[in-house]
Amino acid sequence: MAPLLVLFTVLLSTLFICFLFYSRIVKPKTEFQKVFDTLPAFLLNLNHFPTNFAQDITKYTRLVKVPGLKILFTADPVIMQHTSSTNFHDFHRGPGIRDACDALGESIFNLDGNEWAERRKIYRSFFNIKEFSSLANRAILDKVERSLVPVLDHFASPKQGPQATVDLQELFQRFSFDTTCCFGLGYDPKTLSVPWPEEVPVVRAVEDLTEVVISGSTAPPIVWKLQRWLGIGKEQMMNKTVKILDDFTSQQLSWLHEERQKGCGERYCLLMSYISQSKADEKIPKDEALALILAGKGTVSATLTWFFLFLAEHPSAEAKIRQEIQDIIPDDDVNKFHLFNTKELSKLVYLQAALCEILRLFLPVPNLVKGSYGPRVLPTGHRVGPNTLIVLSLRVMGRLTSVWGKDSLEFKPERWITEKGEPKHEPAHKFPAFNAGPRICLGKDVAFMETKAVAATIVHNYNVQIARGQDTRPTNAIIVKMKDELRATISKRWS
Numbered sequence: 001m002a003p004l005l006v007l008f009t010v011l012l013s014t015l016f017i018c019f020l021f022y023s024r025i026v027k028p029k030t031e032f033q034k035v036f037d038t039l040p041a042f043l044l045n046l047n048h049f050p051t052n053f054a055q056d057i058t059k060y061t062r063l064v065k066v067p068g069l070k071i072l073f074t075a076d077p078v079i080m081q082h083t084s085s086t087n088f089h090d091f092h093r094g095p096g097i098r099d100a101c102d103a104l105g106e107s108i109f110n111l112d113g114n115e116w117a118e119r120r121k122i123y124r125s126f127f128n129i130k131e132f133s134s135l136a137n138r139a140i141l142d143k144v145e146r147s148l149v150p151v152l153d154h155f156a157s158p159k160q161g162p163q164a165t166v167d168l169q170e171l172f173q174r175f176s177f178d179t180t181c182c183f184g185l186g187y188d189p190k191t192l193s194v195p196w197p198e199e200v201p202v203v204r205a206v207e208d209l210t211e212v213v214i215s216g217s218t219a220p221p222i223v224w225k226l227q228r229w230l231g232i233g234k235e236q237m238m239n240k241t242v243k244i245l246d247d248f249t250s251q252q253l254s255w256l257h258e259e260r261q262k263g264c265g266e267r268y269c270l271l272m273s274y275i276s277q278s279k280a281d282e283k284i285p286k287d288e289a290l291a292l293i294l295a296g297k298g299t300v301s302a303t304l305t306w307f308f309l310f311l312a313e314h315p316s317a318e319a320k321i322r323q324e325i326q327d328i329i330p331d332d333d334v335n336k337f338h339l340f341n342t343k344e345l346s347k348l349v350y351l352q353a354a355l356c357e358i359l360r361l362f363l364p365v366p367n368l369v370k371g372s373y374g375p376r377v378l379p380t381g382h383r384v385g386p387n388t389l390i391v392l393s394l395r396v397m398g399r400l401t402s403v404w405g406k407d408s409l410e411f412k413p414e415r416w417i418t419e420k421g422e423p424k425h426e427p428a429h430k431f432p433a434f435n436a437g438p439r440i441c442l443g444k445d446v447a448f449m450e451t452k453a454v455a456a457t458i459v460h461n462y463n464v465q466i467a468r469g470q471d472t473r474p475t476n477a478i479i480v481k482m483k484d485e486l487r488a489t490i491s492k493r494w495s
Contacts (some may be wrong), residue, residue, distance in 0.1 A: 061073065061074040061075075061076050061079070061380060062074075063382060063388075068387070069388075069389055070384070070385075070387060070388040070389065071389045071390075071391060072382060072384060072388055072389070072390045072391065073391050073393070074380075074390065074391070075392070075394075075397045076380060076397075077397060077400075077403060077430050078379050078380060079378055079379070079382075079390070079392065080368075080392055080397065080429045080432060080436060081427075081429035082378060082379050083378075083390060083392070084368075084370075084435065084436040084437040084439065085428070085429060085436055085437035085438075086437075087376075088437045088438050090372060090373055090374075090376055091370045091371060091372055091373065091376075091390075092112040092113070092370070092371050092372075092373060093370065093371065094369040094370055094389050094390070103209055103238065103241075103242055103290075104287060104290060104291055104294070105283060105286070106284045106287045107284075107287040107288050107290065107291035108120065108123065108288065108291060109294075109295075110287075120438070122274065123274075124442060126273050126274070127442040127443070132270065133445075133446075135183050135269070136183045136446045136449070137342050137449060139179055139183040140179055140446075140449055140453050141339070141340075141341070141342070141453060142182075143175060143178055143179045143182065143188075143192075144339065144453050144454065144457050147175065147178065147190070147192040148171075148175055148192065148454065149339075149457070149461075150193075150194050151166075151171065151192055151196065152461075152462055152490055153492070154194045154196070155489075155490045156462065156490040156491050156492050162489075163489075164489065165467055165487040166488060166490060167485040167486060167487050168304075168305055168308055168464075168487070168488050169301065169305045169481060169482055169485055170485065171192065172305055172454070173203055173207070173297065173298075173301040174191040174200065174203060175192050175300075175301070175454065176296060176297045176298075176299075176304075176450065177189070177191055177192075177202075177203050177297045177301075178190060178191055178192050179296070179300075179450060180292060180293055180296030180297050181252075181293065182269075183269060183270060183446075184269060184270045184271060184289070184292040184293065184296060185252045185270075185289060185292070185293075186252075186256060186259070186271065186272055187252050187269075189202070191203055201244055202244055202248045203297075205240075205244040205245050205248075206245070206294060206298070207481070208241045209241050209242075209245065209290075209294065210294065210298060245290055245293075249286045249289040249290055252271075252289060253271075253275075253285055253286060253289065256269075256271060256272050256275065257275075259272070271285060271288065271289055274288060295441075296443065298364060299364040299447060300447055300450050300451055301481070302362070302364040302480055302481050303355060303358055303362075303364055303451050304451055304454055304455065305481065305482055305486055306361075306482075307355060307358045307451070307455060308458070308464055308466070308486070308488070309466060309472055309482075309486060310354075310358060310361075310411050311354075311459070311464075312464065312465075312466040313411075317354055317411070317413060318459060320350050320413075321348075321350055321351050321354065321455075321456075321459050322459060324348055324350045324351060325348065325351075325459065325460045328344055328347045328348065329460075335494065336494045337461050337494050338460055338461065339457065340456050342449065344456075345449060345452045345456060348452060348456060349421065349422065349423055350413060350417065351452055351456060351459075352416070352423055352452060353413035353414065353415075353417050353423065354413040355448070355451050355452065355455065356416045356431075356433075357411055357413045357416060358411075359431075359433040360398040360404070360431060360433070361399065361409075361411065362395075362474065362480065363394045363395050363398055363433055363480070364433075364480055365394065365435075365480075366393065366394055366395035366474075366480050367391055367392065367393055367394060367395070368391075368392040368394055368432070368435070369389060369390065369391055370389075370390040370392065371386070371389060371390065372384045372385060372386060372388055372390070374386060394432050394433075395480075398431070403430060428440055460493070461492065461494065462490055462491065462492060462493060463490070463491045463492075463493055464488050464489075464490060465488055465489045465490075465491075466486065466487075467488060467489070470484060470485065470486060470487065471483050471484045472484075472486065
């Protein structure tokens with residue numbers, strides 16, 4: 001009881017100090033400022049900004065001081081461009097972030113400076129070669145045919161009964177986990193299969209890890225360090241989670257080394273290429289394997305989950321996607337089951353626009369943290385230094401009326417299509433779904449191919465009925481998912 005009493009006293013004192021500090025601000029406050037004016041509330045509600053706050057938030061950038069640290073909260077695209085692109089080399093991932101995210105070890109996500117540049121160069125060489133693109137596309141389409149379709153057919157079967165439902169969020173998490181492992185690690189764990197495994201520990205461990213990482217990367221170091229020392233809160237699950245993931249990645253690395261010794265060149269995968277070109281010790285490939293899983297699994301599954309929720313609420317958008325599909329597939333397949341190839345998927349402009357709109361409204365990675373190497377003055381006039389944590393709310397940025405117009409809170413795929421009917425591209429600092437500047441995501445094209453393959457297959461071949469009364473609020477994690485399940489009934493469109 002004594003450690004808990006100490007923790008309660010520390011937290012209560014911190015809240016009281018925050019109250020005294022912020023009560024000195026006497027000028028009238030907007031509702032959005034009230035969120036920012038209480039640090040604990042901001043940290044607890046980082047991904048829950050009410051939609052009516054999305055006005056001209058650029059004027060509400062605020063600098064908050066806590067013991068040993070300054071935190072600059074902002075949703076200003078100008079600051080995003082300055083820190084991520086034009087003055088990229090003046091900023092790093094944030095003070096103490098590497099320690100807070102130590103579960104990711106020496107992976108590229110935890111690196112800065114020359115270390116990051118060298119690792120990035122290696123990865124860029126992988127993503128730029130034709131073999132990788134072919135491998136990733138083949139893994140995605142094979143997974144759709146051999147795993148996704150059989151599972152959907154299973155839940156759509158009359159044998160399951162009219163009330164049978166499937167958790168779409170869990171389904172997409174397993175699909176993206178398997179696919180990422182296929183082209184990333186050269187191994188298919190087959191977590192998406194029939195019969196349906198009720199619990200997959202390694203998939204659950206990845207979800208738990210995202211929660212631990214966000215709690216460490218956005219909270220003052222004293223908070224997560226105290227939690228880790230006491231073994232409570234998000235940090236309590238750390239040891240068990242890391243053990244599960246460490247065992248999984250170790251097993252895959254051992255298998256890859258065996259394949260390499262056998263001279264199995266056809267077993268090409270991202271991690272095999274990294275091992276072949278890198279002289280790093282055994283720990284770094286393990287860290288990179290975990291980072292690959294975290295990046296590939298969470299982003300795609302979260303986007304697809306929100307996509308089908310919004311599609312259920314916007315039947316006109318679903319009708320437009322179905323019409324677009326009918327226009328690009330062979331006439332013989334218009335009214336029957338169809339599996340898509342990469343050429344067909346590349347022609348689905350409205351589908352891609354709908355996915356971009358989901359990414360704008362519900363960015364899978366809602367916040368970006370930055371730190372400055374030295375004293376700097378931002379374009380907004382704010383002064384930052386080595387002890388300043390810059391928290392960029394990408395989620396809010398995607399809803400700014402000053403950036404996206406008065407209809408910024410509406411689901412409107414048309415904003416992503418030009419007058420000529422072509423995809424409309426926005427600068428990364430305005431639409432940072434895949435980060436911006438030198439750190440922009442190398443797997444962007446793969447992510448779009450994966451989400452379009454899954455979305456097109458389901459929309460054309462199945463009817464999805466979302467169950468009523470579910471809690472669809474976003475969670476507070478490094479990659480945002482829904483708070484609870486997204487259960488739905490599945491039925492076939494074609495006999």
